[in-house]
Structures are given as structure tokens and as C-alpha cells.
Amino acid sequence: MGIVVEPGEITPVWLSEVLASAGIDVVVSDIDVTAVGTGQMASCYRLVIRYASGEGPAQLIAKLPSTDPAVRAGAAMTYRTEVSFYRDIAARLAIPVPKAYLAVVNEDASSFTLLLQDMSPAAVGDQLAGCSPEQARAAVVALAGLHAGSWCDPDIKRLDTIIPSAGDLAQLTGPMLEGAAELFLSRRRLAPETAAVLEGFADIFTDWVTGRRQPFSLVHNDYRLDNLLFAPACSQLPAVTAVDWQSLSTGLPLRDVAYLIGTGLDPVSRRAHERSIVGAYHASLVDLGVHDYAMEQCWEDYRYGLFQGPYICILGEAVATPTERGLAMFTVMAERSAAAIRDLGSFELVG
Numbered sequence: 001m002g003i004v005v006e007p008g009e010i011t012p013v014w015l016s017e018v019l020a021s022a023g024i025d026v027v028v029s030d031i032d033v034t035a036v037g038t039g040q041m042a043s044c045y046r047l048v049i050r051y052a053s054g055e056g057p058a059q060l061i062a063k064l065p066s067t068d069p070a071v072r073a074g075a076a077m078t079y080r081t082e083v084s085f086y087r088d089i090a091a092r093l094a095i096p097v098p099k100a101y102l103a104v105v106n107e108d109a110s111s112f113t114l115l116l117q118d119m120s121p122a123a124v125g126d127q128l129a130g131c132s133p134e135q136a137r138a139a140v141v142a143l144a145g146l147h148a149g150s151w152c153d154p155d156i157k158r159l160d161t162i163i164p165s166a167g168d169l170a171q172l173t174g175p176m177l178e179g180a181a182e183l184f185l186s187r188r189r190l191a192p193e194t195a196a197v198l199e200g201f202a203d204i205f206t207d208w209v210t211g212r213r214q215p216f217s218l219v220h221n222d223y224r225l226d227n228l229l230f231a232p233a234c235s236q237l238p239a240v241t242a243v244d245w246q247s248l249s250t251g252l253p254l255r256d257v258a259y260l261i262g263t264g265l266d267p268v269s270r271r272a273h274e275r276s277i278v279g280a281y282h283a284s285l286v287d288l289g290v291h292d293y294a295m296e297q298c299w300e301d302y303r304y305g306l307f308q309g310p311y312i313c314i315l316g317e318a319v320a321t322p323t324e325r326g327l328a329m330f331t332v333m334a335e336r337s338a339a340a341i342r343d344l345g346s347f348e349l350v351g
Contacts, residue, residue: 309337
């Protein structure tokens with residue numbers, strides 16, 4: 001099925017052929033295409049579809065490459081990774097994700113097309129506003145479906161369509177992170193205790209990212225509120241659906257958990273609820289067949305994984321185009337995760 005890279009290429013004929021290849025015998029008569037989201041690496045559009053014959057989905061989401069050729073060239077690996085996830089990996093896992101009607105990428109991964117289930121009325125989370133303890137609990141229970149399905153599976157180490165593990169890239173990212181940390185701190189006024197955590201993390205980054213190689217699993221790597229869809233209580237949809245799989249890699253599973261909790265909950269709520277939320281994640285792992293992982297080890301790995309917050313904030317801002325919301329978002333995420341690192345003594349676990 002042909003790749004489309006511009007919304008104008010999404011025609012009734014093209015969509016009819018795509019749906020036919022997915023086993024849906026319809027003739028599309030008309031499509032309304034509206035941009036949604038503010039992605040920097042790719043573009044997303046909502047398709048409202050009408051049919052001349054047959055019955056198909058009323059709405060779909062089309063995810064296409066960036067309109068900027070320079071961005072497309074730099075994002076090739078992430079495009080290949082996300083297409084591979086939906087095409088080859090998602091069906092093996094229990095984590096709720098949108099159904100993919102089409103997942104194709106060209107040979108050099110400069111272009112791709114994803115046609116995904118529209119999860120409306122589920123609503124995207126708000127990283128600035130944060131989440132409730134109940135939302136965090138639902139999110140980590142869903143996340144266990146990603147980790148348990150790939151828990152210490154040596155085959156995932158051989159996947160060549162996902163991002164290399166952060167530990168394997170330490171020689172590249174170590175020097176980069178030191179400079180990125182200086183840039184991050186120069187762009188904002190942070191509380192002295194927050195700045196001290198970020199500076200300290202830059203010093204121990206290589207030890208942290210190369211440590212704790214067991215257990216391992218597939219990791220989302222950017223499992224935060226802006227990449228999660230929360231369904232209303234009355235909906236038949238999953239409580240939480242995970243999207244944006246461009247950063248899929250392997251690593252310590254609790255990095256995903258700690259990143260979600262440490263950057264998503266305000267410190268007061270986190271201190272009151274994080275132990276029980278991590279416990280809910282662990283119980284879900286056990287329910288999904290992971291039986292050789294004690295709760296206390298899970299908790300220690302959570303404490304260790306909290307550095308995922310500074311890691312993504314510092315590097316993420318360094319590679320992203322600065323925006324007002326991005327600056328504010330990374331500030332809040334850094335403050336929340338730094339507070340968690342201080343509260344739980346995470347530095348003592350590194351090295």
C-alpha cells in the first residue's frame with residue numbers, strides 16, 4: 001500500500017484501498033481532514049469519513065512525516081521504530097494501543113504512514129497540569145502489559161528496528177548530556193536544590209545509564225502524560241491507551257514507571273501514593289506471569305529509575321525546537337522528578 005506524506009494525498013480512493021487491505025469492504029465517498037496535536041517530529045490528522053457503500057470506522061488518525069525535510073532526515077530511526085512497533089510488535093503485548101489499519105515506511109525511513117484507530121472520547125493527558133493518583137495507577141497497570149510481555153526476553157535484544165538501549169549509547173550521550181545540562185540550566189531559574197540534582201545527575205550519568213542491566217524489557221522511554229489517552233469512566237475504551245512509540249527501546253522496566261510517577265504527580269500526592277502505585281504495577285506484572293521479581297526489588301529499581309526524568313528533560317530540550325510550552329513543561333518535569341530523587345535518596349543507588 002502506497003505511503004502518503006501530505007494530507008492532500010489522503011483521498012477516498014486511497015483510503016478505500018487501505019481499508020480493503022485491512023479486510024473492510026467499503027467505498028469511501030468523502031473525508032474531512034483536520035490537523036490535531038503539536039508534534040515536532042511528525043504530523044497527525046483526524047479523518048472524518050463518509051461511505052458510499054459498506055460500513056467502516058467513522059474516524060481515524062493519520063500520522064505522517066514532518067513537513068520539514070531536515071526533520072524527516074533526522075527522524076528516520078524514530079519513524080522506522082514506530083512503524084515496526086505497530087506492524088510487528090504491538091500484537092504480542094498486553095498494553096492497550098490504538099489498532100493500526102496501516103503501518104508502512106519507505107526504505108530509507110524518511111517517509112512513513114500510520115493509520116490508527118481514533119480513541120475518542122479518550123483525552124490526552126496534560127504534563128503541565130499533572131495527573132491524579134488514580135490516573136497514575138491506571139497508567140502503570142497498563143504499562144505492565146508492555147514490560148511483562150518482553151520480560152528478560154533475549155530476542156528483544158536482537159531487534160534492529162528499535163532504538164538502541166541507552167546504556168549501549170553511553171559513550172555518545174555522556175558528553176552530549178553534560179553540555180545539554182548546562183544549556184537546560186541556563187534557560188531558566190530553578191530552585192537551588194533542583195539545579196543541584198540536575199548537576200549531580202550529569203556527573204553520574206554514565207554510571208547510571210550503564211548500571212542495572214537486569215531485569216530488562218521493552219521500554220517506551222517517554223511514558224508521560226502527553227503520550228497517554230485517558231478514557232472517561234463510562235467509556236468502553238481501555239482506561240489508558242499509550243501512543244507515540246518512536247522511542248521504543250530496551251532497558252530497566254522501572255525507568256518507565258518512575259518517569260510517569262516522578263514527572264506526573266505533584267510531590268505531595270506522590271509522597272502519599274507512590275508506594276501503593278508501584279505496588280499496583282508489581283501486582284499487574286505478577287498477574288501477567290512475572291514471578292521472579294520481588295516487590296522490594298521493584299521498589300529499589302523504581303528509586304533508581306527516577307533519573308529517567310532528568311535524562312529525558314535535559315536531552316529532550318536539547319534536541320527539540322524551543323517553545324513556550326516546552327520550556328514550561330520541562331521545568332515542571334525537572335522540578336517534580338528532582339524532588340522525588342531527593343526524597344528517595346536515589347543518588348546512593350548509583351555506582
